[in-house]
Amino acid sequence: MYHFIVNTNSGSGRGFKRWVQIESILLERKIVYDVSFTKKPNHATQLVHDLAHDSPNVSAIIIVGGDGTVHEAINGLQNSNVPLGIIPAGSGNDFCRGMGIPLNCVEALERILKNEKKLIDVGHINNKVFATIAGIGFDGKIAAETSRSKLKKLCNVIKIGSIPYILAMLKVMLSYKPTDVNLRIDSKASSHENVWLIAIANTPFYAGGMKICPEARNNDDLFEVCIVKGISRWKLLRIFPSVFKGQHINHPAVRTYQGKNLIISSNNPMIAHGDGEIVGETPFNIKILPSSIYVLS
Ligand SMILES: Nc1ncnc2c1ncn2[C@@H]1O[C@H](COP(=O)(O)OP(=O)(O)OP(=O)(O)O)[C@@H](O)[C@H]1O
Secondary structure (H helix, E strand, O other), X not given: OEEEEEOOOHHHHHHHHHHHHHHHHHHHXXXXXXXXXXXXXXXXXHHHHHHHHHXXXXXXXXXXXXXXXXXXXXXXXXXXXXXXXXXXXXXXXXXXXXXXXXXXXXXXXXXXXXOOEEEEEEEEEOOEEEOOEXXXXXXHHHHHHHHHOOHHHHHHHOOOOOXXXXXXXXXXXXXXXXXXXXXXXXXXXXXXXXXXXXXXXXXXXXXXXXXXXXXXXXXXOOEEEEEEEOOOHHHHHHHHHHHHHOHHHHOOOEEEEEEOEEEEEEOOOOEEEEOOEEEEEOOXXXXXXXXXXXXXX
C-alpha cells in the first residue's frame, strides 16, 4: 500500500493543492492508499520512521512537499528498504530537479506508479542526513535568512521561488566576512584563506535551480565540493549569475574537488544547512553514505 505524507504548508499551500489533485487520481483509479498530514516541523521524520520500520503493509512512502520535507523524510528512512516517492510541492524542489523527477505533480505520480526504484547515496553531517547539498558559510547564512523571509510566501504564490534567495543573498553579501578554513578531503589536507562558501553536493542544484556543483551525481559514492574564496564581494556579485548555468566553476576564485569524507574547521564559526535546513556551525565531519535509500524515480 502507498502511504502519502503531505506537508500542506510546503510551497505556501501548494502542498495542499497538489494533494487534492493527486487524491482525485488515486480515487479514480481505485489505487489503495493511506495518508498522513504533517502537523509541525520535523513531524515527517517521525511519521516516516514509524511507517518504514513498524508498518509491514507499507510498500512505498510518498512525500507531497518540498526539499525541507524530503530532508525530514530521509532522516526517518535510515536503515530501511521502503522506497520513497516525491510529488514536488515546494518552492525549490531541488531534489526532484537533481533526480530528473518531473516537477509537474501528475507526471511525478505517473513515474511513481511505474514502481522503478533507484538506490541513491545521501550525505551525513552533524547527526543528520541530507539528500542534495550541504552549504557552509555564506550559504548557510543565506539559508538562515531565507527561512525567516516573509517574502518567500509571496514569491511562492507568484511562482518566483528563487527571488527570496537572491534578495537574502544580496543582504548577506553586504555584511558577510569570509574566514580562513582548514579542510581535509579523504586523506588530503589543505588550508584556504578568505573562504565565502563551501558547498558539499550529492546532487547539482540548490536554492531553486542554482547549479552550484554541476558534476554531482547521487549514485557515484562521491561528493562534489565547490569552494569560493579570495574574491571581493563586488566580484562575487558579478560572477553570481553564472551559477544558474554552472559556469561559475571556471572562475579562478572557485575550486572544485571530489571526495567521500570531509573534516572542516574555520577561524570564525561558519553556519551550515543541509537541504536548506540549518544543521549547525563549524567544525564539521561530513561523510557520504553510499547506496542508502531507494527512490521511486
Ligand atoms: N503543519 C506544519 N506547520 C508548519 N510548518 C510545517 C508543518 N509541516 C511541516 N512544516 C515545515 O514546513 C517547512 C517547509 O516545507 P518544505 O521545505 O517542504 O517546503 P518549501 O520550503 O516551500 O520548499 P523548498 O524547501 O523546496 O523550497 C519544513 O521545514 C517543515 O518542517
